[in-house]
Amino acid sequence: MQPSDTFVGSIDQGTTSTRFLIFNREGDLVASHQVEFSQIYPNPGWHEHDPLEIVTSVETCIEEAVRNFEAQGHTRSSIQSIGITNQRETTIVWDHETGEPLYNAIVWTDTRSQAIVAELKQKPGAEQLQTLCGLPLSTYSSATKLLWMLAHVPRVKDAFDRGTLAFGTVDAWLVYRLNGGVAANVFVSDSTNASRTMFVNLETLQYDQTLLDFFGIRGKVHLPRIVPSSDATAYGVVASGALARVPIMGCLGDQSAALVGQKGFSPGMAKNTYGTGCFLLYNVGNKPVFSTHGLLATVAYHFGGKPIYALEGSIAVAGSGIKFLQNNLNFFQESKKVNDLAYSVEDNGGCVFVTAFSGLFAPYWIDDAKGTIFGITQYTQKGHIARATLEATCFQTKAILDAMEKDSGHTLSELAVDGGMSNSDLAMQTQADLISIPVYRPKMRETTALGAAIAAGLAVGLWHNFAELRDINRSGGVVFEPQIPPQESAAKFGQWEKAVQMSRGWVGSKSTEQKEVVGPKNGTYAPAKNHDLPPFKGIQISDTSLVSDMVRSSTYIAAVKERAHVSVKEIEATYPPVRTGLGSVLCDLDDADEEDLFMELRKVEILQRLRKLRKRQSNSY
Ligand SMILES: Nc1ncnc2c1ncn2[C@@H]1O[C@H](COP(=O)(O)OP(=O)(O)O)[C@@H](O)[C@H]1O
Numbered sequence: 001m002q003p004s005d006t007f008v009g010s011i012d013q014g015t016t017s018t019r020f021l022i023f024n025r026e027g028d029l030v031a032s033h034q035v036e037f038s039q040i041y042p043n044p045g046w047h048e049h050d051p052l053e054i055v056t057s058v059e060t061c062i063e064e065a066v067r068n069f070e071a072q073g074h075t076r077s078s079i080q081s082i083g084i085t086n087q088r089e090t091t092i093v094w095d096h097e098t099g100e101p102l103y104n105a106i107v108w109t110d111t112r113s114q115a116i117v118a119e120l121k122q123k124p125g126a127e128q129l130q131t132l133c134g135l136p137l138s139t140y141s142s143a144t145k146l147l148w149m150l151a152h153v154p155r156v157k158d159a160f161d162r163g164t165l166a167f168g169t170v171d172a173w174l175v176y177r178l179n180g181g182v183a184a185n186v187f188v189s190d191s192t193n194a195s196r197t198m199f200v201n202l203e204t205l206q207y208d209q210t211l212l213d214f215f216g217i218r219g220k221v222h223l224p225r226i227v228p229s230s231d232a233t234a235y236g237v238v239a240s241g242a243l244a245r246v247p248i249m250g251c252l253g254d255q256s257a258a259l260v261g262q263k264g265f266s267p268g269m270a271k272n273t274y275g276t277g278c279f280l281l282y283n284v285g286n287k288p289v290f291s292t293h294g295l296l297a298t299v300a301y302h303f304g305g306k307p308i309y310a311l312e313g314s315i316a317v318a319g320s321g322i323k324f325l326q327n328n329l330n331f332f333q334e335s336k337k338v339n340d341l342a343y344s345v346e347d348n349g350g351c352v353f354v355t356a357f358s359g360l361f362a363p364y365w366i367d368d369a370k371g372t373i374f375g376i377t378q379y380t381q382k383g384h385i386a387r388a389t390l391e392a393t394c395f396q397t398k399a400i401l402d403a404m405e406k407d408s409g410h411t412l413s414e415l416a417v418d419g420g421m422s423n424s425d426l427a428m429q430t431q432a433d434l435i436s437i438p439v440y441r442p443k444m445r446e447t448t449a450l451g452a453a454i455a456a457g458l459a460v461g462l463w464h465n466f467a468e469l470r471d472i473n474r475s476g477g478v479v480f481e482p483q484i485p486p487q488e489s490a491a492k493f494g495q496w497e498k499a500v501q502m503s504r505g506w507v508g509s510k511s512t513e514q515k516e517v518v519g520p521k522n523g524t525y526a527p528a529k530n531h532d533l534p535p536f537k538g539i540q541i542s543d544t545s546l547v548s549d550m551v552r553s554s555t556y557i558a559a560v561k562e563r564a565h566v567s568v569k570e571i572e573a574t575y576p577p578v579r580t581g582l583g584s585v586l587c588d589l590d591d592a593d594e595e596d597l598f599m600e601l602r603k604v605e606i607l608q609r610l611r612k613l614r615k616r617q618s619n620s621y
């Protein structure tokens with residue numbers, strides 16, 4: 001077979017979308033497919049994904065991309081291997097015996113484990129964790145998400161007690177399911193992903209007994225075997241679908257993959273990926289560097305032999321800030337329109353938006369911050385807020401680069417960028433202005449997927465060494481040169497730093513306290529898709545928390561899925577008794593929607609139940 005007739009596939013499972021891309025040996029993107037999947041926000045600060053939907057989204061992307069590939073005259077048998085890259089830290093638990101998920105995936109952005117983190121910080125040994133695993137104790141890592149599930153989700157605790165609880169990050173889950181689940185039981189995680197759990201020793205790249213003891217899970221949870229990021233046999237083969245029997249040979253957390261895709265193979269090279277969040281990785285060579293300025297020590301990649309490490313600056317909110325303007329504030333209909341809005345004004349009009357939706361990550365690590373916009377006046381327009389949103393990521397990148405220079409003693413001469421938000425010329429120009437060095441954006445921006453393809457391609461022999469990758473994606477990029485004097489950028493940055501300090505301390509105030517936990521109890525596994533369920537037609541309930549409690553009920557969701565009848569008693573069995581706010585519930589039945597008997601039945605039952613509860617409540621006054 002000629003080299004140009006051989007291809008490698010790449011699954012890019014990101015926070016907001018999944019893609020499957022097919023590259024040729026020249027690194028050209030030949031075919032791809034992308035789907036967005038549900039983002040579930042059950043409570044303030046909570047963020048979940050449905051693990052089964054993640055798998056389905058991957059399968060759909062593979063089918064569609066292969067269809068497109070074959071339409072171009074290629075054959076699927078020319079795809080020699082597959083790489084996987086994925087959102088990191090997102091935590092999935094399943095039953096080791098059945099292979100079924102026990103709860104929704106808790107996404108890396110989720111801050112519900114805040115109280116657990118505060119408690120763990122008081123525990124003896126807490127101060128040495130970062131020197132073992134490279135990560136600060138925060139809501140970000142997988143460890144505290146797993147502890148939250150153990151404390152709050154009975155099904156997870158039961159599996160833990162029975163010894164059947166399996167834990168994995170998204171890579172481990174995908175490899176397991178794509179191989180056919182429990183039947184093949186391929187249960188592995190690559191070192192870049194595993195090192196984001198807080199369970200792994202950064203030097204040995206194996207589970208660390210001290211860390212497992214600290215989190216109380218030693219010997220009690222099934223953990224995936226840790227393997228190199230590029231490996232011909234460890235990841236198994238796809239069990240079914242368009243690429244059945246194709247081997248999986250590469251696996252990297254998405255930020256590591258982007259560094260590989262940018263070919264950041266030498267110490268001193270760095271990249272910044274503006275996706276849902278934004279992550280700057282700086283290659284430090286074959287020994288980890290432990291930051292003293294708020295950065296993380298992490299595994300850059302491990303292609304056999306010695307692992308390569310990176311210093312990482314993690315920003316929780318980048319493209320998700322733009323999605324917030326789109327979905328929550330209805331500023332525009334698609335992400336790229338943020339630029340038109342931002343260009344509609346000359347500057348930020350005095351607004352600074354600290355987009356601390358998940359607290360602030362690097363280099364600040366402020367758990368108790370929340371998103372805050374400073375400087376609003378009657379003059380403020382949507383365009384100013386759009387600009388301030390783009391600038392927030394650029395300011396945090398500046399803070400991270402400053403920290404990186406202090407840790408490494410080196411000044412970066414150019415910043416290579418990629419990721420969805422790097423499509424914004426305005427954001428990239430702002431970035432160059434704020435860091436006073438050029439920003440380089442490659443022509444092909446799917447560098448994350450390319451990185452996973454490289455890992456798989458090296459293992460299957462499509463490429464044999466890094467030198468062969470030299471010309472991939474080399475021409476056609478854009479350089480953004482700084483256009484304002486450093487004093488001006490320093491003044492802007494000073495204002496940002498002031499805003500960061502002023503955003504502290506919001507969490508813990510009475511109005512932001514979390515609601516009581518609602519988790520699946522007796523019922524089956526319950527995806528909490530409170531946003532895409534049919535509305536309760538004809539009933540207006542002013543207490544929305546009550547509605548969201550109901551629709552989170554696993555019985556309700558199961559019934560809606562199957563269009564079956566369900567009684568209020570059953571609903572009640574799977575969500576905690578309605579506790580509050582019944583005084584403000586207003587029920588107003590519209591004309592019956594005869595065609596939708598299912599919904600009508602539900603309305604009547606719920607109405608009856610609400611009346612009973614309201615009566616009970618008024619009796620108790
Ligand atoms: N032209 C654009 N300008 C600004 N932001 C954009 C643009 N296109 C996409 N984005 C943002 O990029 C993000 C998606 O980037 P992507 O790299 O696909 O993320 P992920 O891998 O985390 O799913 C979205 O949050 C979106 O708002």
Ligand SMILES: O=P(O)(O)OC[C@H](O)CO
Nearest residue numbers: 014015087088275276277
């Ligand atoms: O979805 P992204 O591309 O912002 O990346 C998510 C990170 O891996 C989280 O650590």
